[in-house]
Amino acid sequence: MFEAVLLTVITAATPLLIAAIGELVVERSGVLNLGVEGMMIMGAVVGFGAANLTGSGTVGALAAILAGMGMSAIFGLLVLYLATNQVATGLALTILGLGLSGLIGEAFIGVPGLKLPRLEIAGLSDIPFFGPVVFNQDALVYVGLGLVAIVSYVLFRTRAGLILRAVGDNHGSAHALGYSVLKVRFLAVLFGGGCAGLAGGYMSLAYTPQWVENMTAGRGWIALALVVFASWLPVRVVAGAYLFGAVTVLTFHAQAQGLGIPSQFLSSLPYLATIVVLVIISANRRLTLVNTPACLGKPFVPDR
Amino acid sequence: MKNLLKAAVAAVALTAAVGSAQAADVKACWIYVGPVGDFGWSYQHDQGRQEAVAQFGDKLETAYLESVPEGPDAERAIERFAREGCNIIFTTSFGYMNPTLKVAAKYPDVKFEHATGYKTADNVATYNSKFHEGRYIIGQIAAKMSKTGTAGYITSFPIPEVISGINAFMLGAQTVNPDFKVKVVWANTWFDPAKEADAAKALADQGVDIMVQHTDSTAPLQVAQERGLHGFGQASDMIAFAPEAQYTAIVDEWGPYYIHRIQAVLDGTWKSEQTWDGIAEGHVKMAPYTNLPDDVVAMAKETEAKIAGGFEPFTGPIYDQAGELKAAEGVTLDDGAILGMNWYVKGVDDKLPN
Structure with a gap:
């Protein structure tokens, strides 16, 4: 029973995790991209379409990444090189993605999708309890966790990560030191877009293998909240995503068990949990300030 | 000057477009709660709309808004349709009940049809399936x-x-x-x-x-x-x-009902009713x-x-x-x-x- 619950929690958390870790990198570079939902939904539709046309889940996942990157490239060009307002452009990106995906996806409505195969590791998957939970997930679950490890390592243990954080904390100084602020940010935005696209692809390829309009249903916004929730630290993104997934899944178990708690209250629990943790985190000012990118959302226009 | 001329031409073209759109005898409009691609509730309503289009051809003009949230947004969406000259407006979710009645009171000449609700008015009918x-x-x-x-x-x-x-x-x-x-x-x-x-x-x-x-x-x-x-x-x-x-x-199956009601508008016989049909009526x-x-x-x-x-x-x-x-x-x-x-x-x- 516990094992089964854990399995579903992991599936529920994975799209949030992948999208949030991408957005974390973007925000660490000082850019606020509110278009995660739009990039996710584009990833979902393009990933589904590509997988259906080629019959390959891998091609679908790659196409989803490219779709997310394409969307984020538009965003990057606008906010970085034309210095448009980041909040407004991000919101516009979401609306564009929702509309455009509906248009592209028209042909795929009512078409059942491919189910990504589970990665069964001979021998390991048969270990009681640990086997199915740890070694019998679809491949993207591992990709998500791998991404967190890589991002965590690169951000805090490599020179590239140092430059990225410098650009996000003080773009003036980074520029003075000779780093190309806009180039670094553009690459970060592309990475974030790729992750959001993959997260969307996970929805339409592994989670619920089908395409329906608006199927991400607001998960892009939750991913955005998770980044703040995690106070811009990768490991905490994992904790946040799993907490969120767990609360969602457990509300249904509580209902099916007939615990008699009002379902509306249970439905709002994940959001209440987010708010509570946000309050706890922001109460500790020192902690928040250490990790918040100081230049978050501020446009950078090089003077020469 | 050149721009002004262009604008004038565009304006004329626009009115012409609107004029031709009004050539249809009746304009029917739908408000959906989900996307038409949900392959469920809203999808079936839109299938019904398409059946009506196929039935009436040029006599019927249709429009729809999808994914309209139940609540204040619904009222704005319904009112927009009423202002745009829809003759009959189908609001296809339970939560649209009060917004529909509110807008209907303001537009007595427009016919409203609310799905799955129970409140009616002189120009608001309800319909549902068993x-x-x-x-x-x-x-x-x-x-x-x-x-x-x-x-x-x-x-x-x-x-x-x-x-x-x-x-x-x-x-x-x-x-x-x-x-x-x-x-x-x-x-x-x-x-x-x-x-x-x-x-x-x-x-x-x-x-x-x-x-x-x-x-x-x-x-x-x-x-x-x-x-x-x-x-x-x-x-x-x-x-x-x-x-x-x-x-x-x-x-x-909503198509037969939509065709029936739009025909009633065309014939001038539309009345506020409560329709509740099931397996027997198809x-x-x-x-x-x-x-x-x-x-x-x-x-x-x-x-x-x-x-x-x-x-x-x-x-x-x-x-x-x-x-x-x-x-x-x-x-x-x-x-x-x-x-x-x-x-x-x-x-x-x-x-x-x-």
């Missing part, structure tokens, strides 16, 4: 086929339509197995595939082997398929998504029975024929959860009691959210 007839049939099938004797039921919101559906399902199931159990889970959404899938997985993990849904996406059936369980499609035939899992589906259809043994198919078809012949699933004796008699032996609940249902029948193991 989905509970289909749910009675699937209840019987579920009780026949379930090995664990427990079905999972994923629901949206505690409104009469949903509650009467659960009750009809249980009454049907109890004709086969008086001890049949149902686990009701409220997703508090009409459409969120991933959340519906989570609900279905939770139910599967708790040991149900039949999945029933009153939410609009195909996700719960897909979970049933993946877990080797069985279930029923909602609003449209979802067999493509669950070829081995779907027993049947309760299919909504507004509710059962998708082909699949993955079932012959005797169960025969039973389902027999019940279907009985309902088409006038049998009402809400025929007594019916007891509520507290054991109080709601309808005596042979007595049928009246339409008002079914359309306003806010209590569970005996045997439903859930507390109604209020």
Whole structure:
């Protein structure tokens, strides 16, 4: 029973995790991209379409990444090189993605999708309890966790990560030191877009293998909240995503068990949990300030 | 100057376009709660709209707005249609009831049709289908086929339509197995595939082997398929998504009603009415029975024929959860009691959210 619950929690958390870790990198570079939902939904539709046309889940996942990157490239060009307002452009990106995906996806409505195969590791998957939970997930679950490890390592243990954080904390100084602020940010935005696209692809390829309009249903916004929730630290993104997934899944178990708690209250629990943790985190000012990118959302226009 | 000229030309072109659009005899407009691509509730309404377009051709102009949230946004959307010259506006979700009445009071010349509600006005008619007839049939099938004797039921919101559906399902199931159990889970959404899938997985993990849904996406059936369980499609035939899992589906057919009502507007005979049709009139259809043994198919078809012949699933004796008699032996609940249902029948193991 516990094992089964854990399995579903992991599936529920994975799209949030992948999208949030991408957005974390973007925000660490000082850019606020509110278009995660739009990039996710584009990833979902393009990933589904590509997988259906080629019959390959891998091609679908790659196409989803490219779709997310394409969307984020538009965003990057606008906010970085034309210095448009980041909040407004991000919101516009979401609306564009929702509309455009509906248009592209028209042909795929009512078409059942491919189910990504589970990665069964001979021998390991048969270990009681640990086997199915740890070694019998679809491949993207591992990709998500791998991404967190890589991002965590690169951000805090490599020179590239140092430059990225410098650009996000003080773009003036980074520029003075000779780093190309806009180039670094553009690459970060592309990475974030790729992750959001993959997260969307996970929805339409592994989670619920089908395409329906608006199927991400607001998960892009939750991913955005998770980044703040995690106070811009990768490991905490994992904790946040799993907490969120767990609360969602457990509300249904509580209902099916007939615990008699009002379902509306249970439905709002994940959001209440987010708010509570946000309050706890922001109460500790020192902690928040250490990790918040100081230049978050501020446009950078090089003077020469 | 040149720009001014261009603008003038554009303006003339625009009025010409509007003029030609008004050449249709009647303009009918729809408000959908979900995307037309949900392959469930809104999809079926849009299929009905397309049937009307095919029927009337040039005489009919249509427009629709999809994914309109229930609430203040709905009122704005409906009012926009009323202002834009729609002659008849179909608002296709329960939550549009009060916004529809509010706008209707302001536009007495426009006809309004609200689906699944119960309030009418001189220019507001209501229409609904007797989905509970289909749910009675699937209840019987579920009780026949379930090995664990427990079905999972994923629901949206505690409104009469949903509650009467659960009750009809249980009454049907109890004709086969008086001890049949149902686990009701409220997703508090009409459409969120991933959340519906989570609900279905939770139910599967708790040991149900039949999945029933009153939410609009195909996700719960897909979970049933993946877990080797069985279930029923909602609003449209979802067999493509669950070829081995779907027993049947309760299919909504709105086309004939839309054609009938638009014709009434054209003829000038439109009146405010409360239409509530079911299997007998073809507004509710059962998708082909699949993955079932012959005797169960025969039973389902027999019940279907009985309902088409006038049998009402809400025929007594019916007891509520507290054991109080709601309808005596042979007595049928009246339409008002079914359309306003806010209590569970005996045997439903859930507390109604209020």
